[in-house]
Amino acid sequence: MSALTIRLGTRHRRLTYATFALLWTSGALWLAFHYFLRAEGDFGPEAHPLEAWWLRLHGLMAMLTLVAVGSLATNHVRLAWKRGKNLRTGLPMLAMTAWLAASGYALYYFASEANEAWLPLTHWVAGLALPLAGLVHVRQGRRRPARATHRKPAHPT
Numbered sequence: 836m837s838a839l840t841i842r843l844g845t846r847h848r849r850l851t852y853a854t855f856a857l858l859w860t861s862g863a864l865w866l867a868f869h870y871f872l873r874a875e876g877d878f879g880p881e882a883h884p885l886e887a888w889w890l891r892l893h894g895l896m897a898m899l900t901l902v903a904v905g906s907l908a909t910n911h912v913r914l915a916w917k918r919g920k921n922l923r924t925g926l927p928m929l930a931m932t933a934w935l936a937a938s939g940y941a942l943y944y945f946a947s948e949a950n951e952a953w954l955p956l957t958h959w960v961a962g963l964a965l966p967l968a969g970l971v972h973v974r975q976g977r978r979r980p981a982r983a984t985h986r987k988p989a990h991p992t
Contacts (some may be wrong), residue, residue: 841914841921841976847906854903855969858896862962865889897939904932924972931961931968 845853848946868889873880915921937956946954 839910839914841911841918843911851903851907851959854896854900855965858893858900859962861889861893862959865893891925893977894943897936901936906969913964921972921976924968924975928965928968931965935961935965957989 865886866882871881872886874883874954875881906990912925913931916927935958938954941954943959
């Protein structure tokens, strides 16, 4: 049996990065289409036809990203917490991810005039900043050499 490690395996790491990348890309594309690529209609500017599709993809990727984050909880987060490793960047990543999930849910189900001035903005700022936070977290984690987690049992002589 292999020792438990905080570092992700190659396949796990690639799938996690891919889900976060597609989530970020779909959100950034929605923002671009919503604010900068409006279509000209018969009665003035209107939503670009692709805007709704970017938002649908973003919702799908949000669900898949939550699965990816959940897959990190079993070893990566649990072991890092237990060992006190890379918490300075890991805890903000968890907090940002939790905020993005909660604010995304609120944007979908509870958007109102009362929160339209601040809720979308905080979601977009956190979402656009997440790749930078992720990059800092990964680089910080790779700075430290991987250590063996279990000592070899002493051989009786």
